[in-house]
Amino acid sequence: MERLAFDVAHFFAGSLVLVSLMLLYQDRLSALINVFAFQAVVLALSVAWQAYVQGAPHLYLTAAIALSVKAIIIPVALHRMIRRLGIHREVETAVNIGPTMLAGLGLVALSMVVILRATAAADMLAREDLAFALSVVLLGLLMMVTRRNAVSQVIGFMSLENGLILAATGAKGMPFVVEISVAFSVLVAFIVIGIFLFRIRERFDSVNLQALDDFRGEIR
Amino acid sequence: MVALPPIVANLWCVAALLVIGAAAVAIGKRNWARWLVYGCSLTVSAVSCTIAVAHLIAAPAAGSEIVLPLGLPWIGANFRIDVLAAFFLAVIDLGAVAASLYGLGYGRHESAPERVLPFFPVFLAGMNMVILAADAFTFLFAWEFMSLASWALVMTHHRDEENRRAGYVYIVMASLGTLALLLAFGLMAGPDGGYTFAAMRAHGTPPGLAGLVLAFALLGTGSKAGLVPLHVWLPLAHPAAPSHVSALMSGVMTKVAIYGFIRITFDLLGPVSWWWSVPVLLAGVVTATLGVLSALMQNDLKRALAYSTIENIGLIFVALGLAFAFQGNGMKAAAALAMTAALFHVLNHSLFKSLLFFGAGAVLNATGERRMEKLGGLQNRMPATGLLFLIGSVAISALPPLNGFASEWLMLQAILLSPDLPQWALKLLIPAVGAMLALATALAAACFVRAFGISFLGRPRSAAASDAHEVDRLSIAAMAMLAVLCLLAGVLPAFVIDALAPVVQAVTGTRMPVQTVAWLSIVPIAESRSSYNGLLVFFFIVSSASIAAFAIHRLASDRLRRAPAWDCGFPDGSPVTQYTADSFAQPLRRVFGGFAFRAREEVHMPPPGDGSPARLTVTMHDLVWEFIYEPIARLVNALAVRLNHLQFLTIRRYLSLVFGVLVFLLLVLASWG
Structure with missing residues (x-):
């Protein structure tokens, strides 16, 4: 049972990293949102498994929140948003996929080295979880750095946040309040960013952040 | 009534001072606020001083300590009073009593009392807290508190451009000093974070780090005390404050810095090495000489006093350096002698420098002038102030029988022991230091002959000086109190040395022999070598002077005659010819x-034929400023210009920057162990 619990948790957390890497090379916005929804589903499964293994019923609630908000409400809202903005067919010219993927792999390796070395004394399950969580966080950050479109930056931010939730649930005994507040802060951030998107759009007829920079008259 | 432990009583005094400060914010503008604020400060400081002196005399082996649930949660705010702290507390609160008394009278002329009254007691509280602190956090907090309170007092007359510059330079240097102290404490706390002084004492510092801690301690406390080249703020900031605050900053706050240095090096840093003495001696002697030379060149009375403070700080650091040299070589008696000299001079300097700043404040009040070129002839118009300023000048010039002589004589006695040291470097260095010290002392005498002679003697050089009137009685009482203490400490140094013995015992592990024996002569090492009797010198001077005066007045003529001064054959009555x-x-x-x-x-x-x-x-150039500070300022400016474009990046660039730094730090972490 111990072995199985570890393997399944490892499987889910590893899938989360894999989906994060998938996010990196999606150049259509609607596909990006779908992959993000898929990531949220994997996250919910992972958290639910943790709840089962740790015998912590409140984690089921976290999983339910992740599933309902991140896998359903936010993706649906984002789909509607890009449809209203008329950018659902847009192809985002991200930085070249090859180098981005290589950088992503490098980040995963880096986080493995850092975490496995720093937490030599900790429980094996928590170590693996933390390493994967850090990878997800770094990949989300990488996505925010490489994308120009505001919507994909939002998705990068939220996938970063998925990594945080993975870390929070993987560590035993994290207070429930922390998880709840993290989940709600993301929701609030999503609303705020959504409003901003429309404001940017109203003013510049585009959600490409390039427009903001051009407006400031900066040289990139 | 249950007797309070001294530390609790002292902390109550600090709390009372803080409350007075808070109350002064509300009532600062009222006419009577001065009486309340200075009166309460006076009372509280007197109580605190009494407790400290009682603790010093009782000299219990264990200090009195307390931990308050403030500050860092896992440490709390540790306070402790031991004999070393008690001595400095006594010096500080004595200065505070005098300054409060002086402030009662002097404060009447303050144009913006609401900017002085709240900060004055708070400043006193800050200084007290530094001395009482027994962990790094509390110490640094109190240190910074003291710096900020004094900065506010420096900025009292902030509409004056020069004062604003003084305040700016002061706060930059104060921040630098605190940073250095922070690093020093960080190194001493070690990787386990033992931030209480007790923990630092217990686990000691590895010898490799000790040098670094010493450097940071010199930088941190030296910047507050005014060691060259960290002194640049001092001659700007000390004169800018109101005179009783100048007296506190110069006479007392610099002593807090000395306390910090002694506490860190002798107490916390563990066994003393002889080589520590080299940087301390060099810094001290350069400070002493350059300080007094600068004082001699100053035209501004208060600025000359501030530079003379730098000189005296140099003397004290030289004595501390000697104590390092002897202590590191196991010459206990000599180390005790040098340490006694340093502590004695700490006391003396706080007495006469406060006295002199009070005198300068009285002159400033009476004439509105700080420039000596506009003064003159004040002895006839302000006889009491003049006499008291003269006593202070004689004391600071190290003339017997006043106190400056006693402590500087002890310093020179310690220097004369240097041939017994095993290291040739010290054998050669210390006599050279002694020679420079003698030079500095002689120049200090010249400096105060000049300060007193130009300001108080001769004929008035301006209308303001000729219309001057004696200041109020309270100011004079404050000055007289300090002058009497100067005289007592000079005439009866044996009592002071014996009172210092427990402190010296605690710091160096041994003490000077008991001095209050037959005829009250002080004998630092052996009777055959040297001894000094202040009382005898005093009686000799008094009796010979009285006999001479009697002889001149009785045997010659006792009639007062006034005649025109010798004018070298140019009968021009203008005072500018003086x-x-x-x-x-x-x-x-x-x-x-x-x-x-x-x-x-x-x-x-002028060309021939031109009547002009x-x-x-x-x-003259301030070389320290031109060769150290201006290049630094230029460098900072150049870097700021270079980095300016970072203020205008795009959002994505900022994110990339954060991302890059994060990855870099992770890489460092990954490749660390």
Whole structure:
């Protein structure tokens, strides 16, 4: 049972990293949102498994929140948003996929080295979880750095946040309040960013952040 | 009634001072606020001083300590009073009593009392807290509290451009000093974070780090005390404050810095090594000489006093350096002698420097002038102030029988023991230091002959000086109190040395022999070597002077005659023909000014036939400022210009920057162990 619990948790957390890497090379916005929804589903499964293994019923609630908000409400809202903005067919010219993927792999390796070395004394399950969580966080950050479109930056931010939730649930005994507040802060951030998107759009007829920079008259 | 432990009583005093400060914010503008604030400060400081003196005399082996649930949660705020703290507390609160008494009278002339009254007691509280602190966090907090309170007092008259500059330079240097102390404490706390002084004492510091801690301690406390080249703020900031605050900053706050240095090096850093003495001696002697030379060149009375503070700090650091040298070589008796000299001079300097600043404040009140070129003839108009200023000048010039002589004599006695040291470096260095010390002392005497002579003697050089009136009785009482203490400490140094013995015992592990024996002579090492009897010298001076006066007045003529002064054959009655401060300093400027200040004199003669006067212009450079601070300022400016474009990046660039730094830090972490 111990072995199985570890393997399944490892499987889910590893899938989360894999989906994060998938996010990196999606150049259509609607596909990006779908992959993000898929990531949220994997996250919910992972958290639910943790709840089962740790015998912590409140984690089921976290999983339910992740599933309902991140896998359903936010993706649906984002789909509607890009449809209203008329950018659902847009192809985002991200930085070249090859180098981005290589950088992503490098980040995963880096986080493995850092975490496995720093937490030599900790429980094996928590170590693996933390390493994967850090990878997800770094990949989300990488996505925010490489994308120009505001919507994909939002998705990068939220996938970063998925990594945080993975870390929070993987560590035993994290207070429930922390998880709840993290989940709600993301929701609030999503609303705020959504409003901003429309404001940017109203003013510049585009959600490409390039427009903001051009407006400031900066040289990139 | 249950007797309070001394530390609790002292902390109550600090709390009372803080409450007075808070109350002063509300009532600062009222006429009577001065009486309340200074009166309460006076009472509280007197109580605190009494507790400290009682603790010093009782000298219990264990200090009195307490931990308050404030500050860092896992440490709390540790406070402790031991004999070393008690001595400095006594010095500080004595200065505070005098300054409060003086403030009662002097404060009447303050144009913006609401900017002085709240900060004055708070400043006192800050200084007390530094001394009582027993962990790094509390110490640094109190240190910074003291710096900020004094900064606010420096900025009292902030509409004056010069004061704003003084405040700016002061706060920059104070921040630098705190940073250095922070690093020093961080190194001493070690990787386990033992931030209480007790923990630092217990686990000690590895010898490799000790040098670094010493450097940071010198930097941190030296910047507050005014060690060259960290002194640049001091001659700007000390004169800018109201005079009783100048007295506190110069006479007392610099002693807090000395306390910090002694506490860190002798107490917390573990066994003393002899080589520590080399940087301390060098810093001390350069400070002493440059300080007094600068004081000699100043025209502003208060600024000259501030530079003289720098000189005295240099003397104290020299004595501490000697104590390092002897202690590191196991010469316990000599180390005790040097440490006694340092502590004695700490007390003395706080007494006479406060007295002199009070005198300068009285002159400023009476005439509205700080420039010596506009003073003169004040002895006839302000006889009491003049006499008291003279006593202070004699004391600071280290003339017997006053207290300055006693402590500097002890310092020179310690220097004379240097041939017994095993290291040749010290054998050669210390006599050279002694020679420079003697030079500095002689120059200090010249400096105060000049300060007193130009300001108080001769004829008034301005209408303000000729219309001057004696200041109020409270100011005079404050000055008289300090003058009497100067005289007592000078005439009866044996009592002071014996009172210092427990402190010296605690710091160096041994003490000077008991001095209050037959005839009250002080004998630092052996009777056959040297001894000094202040009382005897005093009686000799008093009796010979009285006999001479009696002889002149009785045997010659006792009639007072007034006659015109000898005018060298040029009967011009104008007071500008008198010796001026600049002309008095000219010979010394010619000898030392060339290399110390790159002084140049130029004479512009009018062409033949032109009736206009010839002009003599003197240009002097502050080399420390030009060679150290200006390059640093230029560097900072250049870097700021370079980094300016970072303020205008795009959102994505900022994110990339954060991302890059994060990855870099993770890489460092990954490749660390």
